[in-house]
Each structure stands twice: as structure tokens, then as C-alpha cells.
Amino acid sequence: MAADIFTSLDWSEPPKDMSKPLQALWWLKKGGLRVGPEWEQAHLIVQAMEGVQQFDWVHALMHWIEADMGNADYWYRRAGKRRATASVSQEWEHIAAALSDVTRH
Numbered sequence: 001m002a003a004d005i006f007t008s009l010d011w012s013e014p015p016k017d018m019s020k021p022l023q024a025l026w027w028l029k030k031g032g033l034r035v036g037p038e039w040e041q042a043h044l045i046v047q048a049m050e051g052v053q054q055f056d057w058v059h060a061l062m063h064w065i066e067a068d069m070g071n072a073d074y075w076y077r078r079a080g081k082r083r084a085t086a087s088v089s090q091e092w093e094h095i096a097a098a099l100s101d102v103t104r105h
Helices: 002-006 020-030 037-047 053-065 069-079 088-099
Strands: none
Touching (some): 020 053, 020 088, 037 053, 053 069, 053 088
């Protein structure tokens, strides 16, 4: 399960050796997949690398979290992706698994 790579959620910051898109996902999970200070921290990460597919994909999820579906759809298109699941938490799992190269059997 993708969440296994996020066992450090009780830390004050994500592990430094975690990729930047995964760090953004870490912040989102730490913030309970809600808009707040952790969401803002994740947004800073993805905004810094706009135009890079992995960052744009996480950016899409972020705007889904804030219920701005038009903006979310824009970022999904920029990432060349579509929503793959029916809920934010399932989508977080899907993206985290893909970006961490986790395979499910």
C-alpha cells in the first residue's frame, strides 16, 4: 500500500530523500487531505515545478481537495491524466502508488 511510504507523518517535515512530488503528497496526507497550512506547503512545492507531469498531477489532486473541479480538471489535462478513482483519498493512494513505483498484487 502506498501509505506505507508515509510512515513518517508524525515528523515535522517529510524525509529529505523523498522526491518533491511525494513530499507534496506527504504534506497533503499530514494535513488530512484538507485545505490548510499543509495544503499550502504542498502547493508551494507543485507550483515551483509547473509543467512537469508529476507535479501537475499532484496539483490536480490539490484542487480537487479544495473542491475547485474546473481547476483540478485543468491540471489533470496538463498532466495528461484523468481522475482514476471516485474519492480524494482513493486518488491520493493511486497517485502515491504510481509516483513511488508501488505495485499491487
